[in-house]
Amino acid sequence: MKMRLLNVISLVLMTFTLAGCGKGIDIAFITDMGTVYDGSFNQGTYEGVLKYTEETGKTCKVYEPDGVTSDEYLKNIKQAVKDGAEVVVCPGYLFEETIYKAQNKYPKVEFILVDGQPHNADGSDYTVEDNTMPIVFSEEQAGFLAGYAAVRDGNTELGFMGGTNQDSVIRFGYGFVQGADYAAIEMGTNVSIRYCYANTFLESDDVKSMTSAWYKGGTQVIFACGGAMGKSVFAAAEENGGKAIGVDIDQSSVSETIITSAKKELGNAVYQGLANYYDGTFTGGTLYEMDAANAGVGLEMDNARFTSFTREEYDTVFARLVSGGIVPYRATDYGNTSDLELVSTEVYYMELKRNEE
Missing domain, CATH: 3.40.50.2300 (Response regulator)
Structure with a gap:
């Protein structure tokens, strides 16, 4: 034995x-x-x-x-x-x-x-x-959906805190701006967006301090687009009665302040890549693009905490992205929204204030 x-x-x-x-x-x-x-x-x-x-x-x-x-x-x-x-x-x-x-x-x-x-x-x-x-x-599509939903849900004072000003984060941010403007035009309202890059993807007291000031200054919801940096935004939201939007995956379990997340179907993409390798159909040498049309990006709706934005509204705007009825501007330079042709939205760029060591 x-x-x-x-x-x-x-x-x-x-x-x-x-x-x-x-x-x-x-x-x-x-x-x-x-x-x-x-x-x-x-x-x-x-x-x-x-x-x-x-x-x-x-x-x-x-x-x-x-x-x-x-x-x-x-x-x-x-x-x-x-x-x-x-x-x-x-x-x-x-x-x-x-x-x-x-x-x-x-x-x-x-x-x-x-x-x-x-x-x-x-x-x-x-x-x-x-x-x-x-x-x-296509981060600009996921960002567009987040901005659109935020405004359709009744918010007009928004914020965007990006990790760094690298391409994918910029696309998320300017997609967010365009989506907010699209909804504002539909609703006949005006929107303002505080916009900043933290230059980090890690948790930061400086990010928490700045976004806390945004909430206290009237910002209703902040799109936190920068990995673990988002936890600092969520902490600020919790302490100031604010709302937040997560990124990349469904982050609803991280904080009850998160009303939705702008998702990339990361897991599905990797799973399919591995499956292709092991079943002998792996085709390298080619860039694979994931967008709304192939269900590669979207908003978290099953665990969303919207006040009034509905699944029907989401399905309608998502279908417009799939069909090409809506094509968010993809390539733009950091700090320049002139190419976006905004109608009802003002963007205010801000530099992150860092505490002295």
Whole structure:
């Protein structure tokens, strides 16, 4: 009996070692910064990997780099390959230069880059090799839906706090502005939006302080678009009776102040990429775009906390995006809304005030 018990314990330990220590792993997941369970981008992407491994029995190991540099990312990719990874999943634009290098250095490894395009250091070459699948999203559409819903729900004083002024965040922000303006025109009202970039995707006392001041100054709802940085906005909302909009995944469980989230179907995109690899239909070398038409972006409605905005209104405006009846402006420069041709919305740009050390 004792020998049988020891054999069972040994078997459990062997299984744990395989999954936990990465020996003979199939899939590697490398976070861009912070932890995998960040309640936002890393987590939303990883959930797709987790779903696939649970359904298929494939093994996966999570790697959390010590720093946010290309060298640190490459070090983790090297370790993942050494551990036996066939597929490496990397979430976010911070991996763009890294994957540009890694796709050539490890030609027998498949890379799934979520929300980014491989490119060299000066941005002059965006070559995607056959072993790489970059997936990008139409953030301007998700942002448009968030702005539209916020105004249709009765809010006219809005805020946008972005992580950094990089492309995907800018698209979220200006989509938000355009959606708010579209709804304002429909309703015959005027909207004002306080607009700022925090220059961080991490929690920040400065972000909490600034957004608290916004709420106290009349802002009703703030779109928090920047990973874990959003937790600082949600904390400010909780303390000041404000409302917030989450990003990337359904963040309704993070705070009761969150009325909806502008979602990218991160998990579904990664799940499909992994399925394609293992069923032999993986086609790298091509940029995959996820938008409203292929259900790649949208608003969280099942767990929404709107006062008056309805599912019927949402379905109607979503259908217009799918059909091309509404086409939010996609490419614009930071700090310039002149191309957006706003009619009923004023945007006020602000710099984040940082507390002295």
